[in-house]
Each structure stands twice: as C-alpha cells, then as structure tokens.
Amino acid sequence: MILQAILEWATVIALLLGAMFTIVGSYGLLKLDDPMKRLHAPTKAATMGVGSLLAAAMLHEAAAGEVSVNEILIMVFLFLTAPISANFIAKVAIHGRTCDRPPAPSPDEVWGTNDVELEDIPEPKA
Amino acid sequence: MQRGLLHLIFPHPALTVVLLLTWCLLTASVSLGNLFLGLLLGILVPIVTAAYWPDRPMMRSPLRFIAYVFIVLWDILLANFEVAWIVLFRSNRSMQSNWIVIPLEIRHPEAVAVLAGTITLTPGTVSADLSQSGRYLLVHALDAPAPEQTAREIKHRYERRLKEIFE
Numbered sequence: 001m002i003l004q005a006i007l008e009w010a011t012v013i014a015l016l017l018g019a020m021f022t023i024v025g026s027y028g029l030l031k032l033d034d035p036m037k038r039l040h041a042p043t044k045a046a047t048m049g050v051g052s053l054l055a056a057a058m059l060h061e062a063a064a065g066e067v068s069v070n071e072i073l074i075m076v077f078l079f080l081t082a083p084i085s086a087n088f089i090a091k092v093a094i095h096g097r098t099c100d101r102p103p104a105p106s107p108d109e110v111w112g113t114n115d116v117e118l119e120d121i122p123e124p125k126a
Numbered sequence: 127m128q129r130g131l132l133h134l135i136f137p138h139p140a141l142t143v144v145l146l147l148t149w150c151l152l153t154a155s156v157s158l159g160n161l162f163l164g165l166l167l168g169i170l171v172p173i174v175t176a177a178y179w180p181d182r183p184m185m186r187s188p189l190r191f192i193a194y195v196f197i198v199l200w201d202i203l204l205a206n207f208e209v210a211w212i213v214l215f216r217s218n219r220s221m222q223s224n225w226i227v228i229p230l231e232i233r234h235p236e237a238v239a240v241l242a243g244t245i246t247l248t249p250g251t252v253s254a255d256l257s258q259s260g261r262y263l264l265v266h267a268l269d270a271p272a273p274e275q276t277a278r279e280i281k282h283r284y285e286r287r288l289k290e291i292f293e
Contacts, residue, residue, distance in 0.1 A: 036254075070154055073151045093254075
C-alpha cells in the first residue's frame with residue numbers, strides 16, 4: 001500500500017516536471033531572439049520534458065503492478081535522432097547567415113558545411 | 127574453422143546483442159518465440175548492413191561506456207535546470223552566446239559522433255559542424271562568457287572518457 005502511494009506521488013512529480021520543462025522549452029522558443037539561440041530551447045523539451053513524461057508513464061504502470069519498458073526505447077530513439085535534426089538546423093542557420101558567422105577552425109581549413117565554392121551552386125531558376 | 131563459421135554468422139556480435147535487446151523491449155516480452163525472432167533479426171541485420179561499417183572501432187570497454195551514459199544523463203539533468211533558469215530569468219541582451227571551436231583528439235568517426243551527440247543533448251550547447259578534416263568541432267553555447275573555458279571542460283569531461291572507450 002505504502003509503496004503504491006509512493007509510486008503514485010512519484011508519477012505526479014514526474015508529470016509536473018515534464019510539463020514544466022516542456023513549457024519552458026516552448027517559452028524559450030518565443031523569447032530568444034536568434035535562430036542559434038532558439039535551437040537550445042527544444043533540446044531541453046526533448047530531453048528533460050519527454051524524459052520526465054516517459055518516466056511518469058513507467059511509474060504509473062509500476063504503481064498498477066505492471067512492468068513497462070517500451071518507454072526506454074522511445075527515449076533511446078529520441079536521443080539518437082534529436083542531435084541530427086539540431087545539426088541540420090544549425091547548418092541552415094550558418095548558410096542563411098541568420099546568425100553570427102562562426103570563426104574559422106584554423107587558418108588553412110573551413111567548416112564542413114562551407115566546403116563549397118559559392119560559384120559552384122547554380123542560381124535557383126525563377 | 128570453428129571460429130570462421132561463428133564469425134560468418136555473427137560478424138558483429140555487439141550489434142546482434144543490441145538488436146536482440148531492442149526486439150525484446152519493443153515487443154515487451156521475453157517468450158521463446160520472441161527470443162527466436164530477435165535472434166533471427168540479430169543475425170540477418172548485421173549481415174545485410176555489413177557494407178556500412180567497413181572498419182568499425184572495437185569498443186574497448188563496454189562497462190566504461192555504460193558509466194559514460196550515466197554521467198551524461200546526470201549532466202543533462204543538471205544542465206536542464208541551469209538552462210531553464212537562463213531562459214526564464216535572463217534577458218536576451220545579458221546572455222553571452224558564443225561559437226566555440228573545440229580541437230579534437232579523437233579520430234574514430236563513431237567516437238566523434240557520440241561526442242557531438244552528447245554536446246547537443248546537454249542543454250546549453252549544440253554541436254553545429256565539423257571542419258573538413260574532422261579535426262575541429264563547432265559548438266554553439268547559449269551562455270558562455272569564457273568560450274575557451276567551456277571548450278576545456280567539454281574536452282576534459284567527455285572527450286577524455288570517449289578516448290579511453292574507443293581508442
């Protein structure tokens with residue numbers, strides 16, 4: 001009985017934490033003023049927000065006396081894919097010049113995404 | 127001959143184990159039928175995808191890698207509160223967003239990928255790009271008054287450990 005009560009309270013706390021971080025992530029998206037800065041807000045919602053909500057789901061199942069492990073997989077797949085989309089958005093920001101230009105890595109090198117002569121890219125047809 | 131046959135069936139034993147585990151988690155059961163199906167996938171997928179990992183690094187210490195995962199999870203937890211604080215209570219102008227250039231010592235593509243992923247998952251930093259040669263990593267930090275300091279911390283906390291794990 002006591003264990004069940006503890007698990008239920010833990011579920012509530014995890015749910016609230018998840019909701020809070022998801023809201024802060026969305027708020028950050030509105031408040032921050034630069035595309036690269038904005039990129040930092042969703043990483044928080046994706047890791048802590050979704051993580052807490054999934055933990056709440058697992059705790060809830062545990063309180064009902066069942067074991068649920070699919071949530072771990074959701075987390076793993078999310079952690080594998082989130083950095084890739086963040087990386088793509090960062091590259092778009094660099095190319096679109098919507099952020100400060102990054103410093104060169106070293107005098108004789110450029111960043112991978114800048115490794116194109118601008119003349120090589122055909123002008124888009126109108 | 128025995129070893130050759132085993133190698134033919136299990137060209138990538140670690141991947142086989144991961145696939146078997148994933149299958150069991152996905153179906154949420156460890157019945158005999160599911161174990162068999164998982165094993166079948168664990169044998170077929172590595173053979174079919176063999177062309178995509180020509181010189182995979184041997185992970186020298188899987189235990190250390192598990193320890194690394196827990197360190198990163200803990201850091202994600204702490205950094206989340208830190209960044210939430212910055213987003214809620216700091217004005218845009220007082221944030222010192224900076225590009226950070228991190229010279230890399232690790233060379234294995236897999237190790238670099240894990241490092242870049244770690245940096246992105248830890249709130250407050252996003253890895254944006256690699257240099258042509260793969261020797262520098264471009265990172266954007268939400269609030270880093272001292273970029274060199276942050277670069278040193280990342281190198282010390284994550285890269286050093288990955289170097290031990292992969293190289």
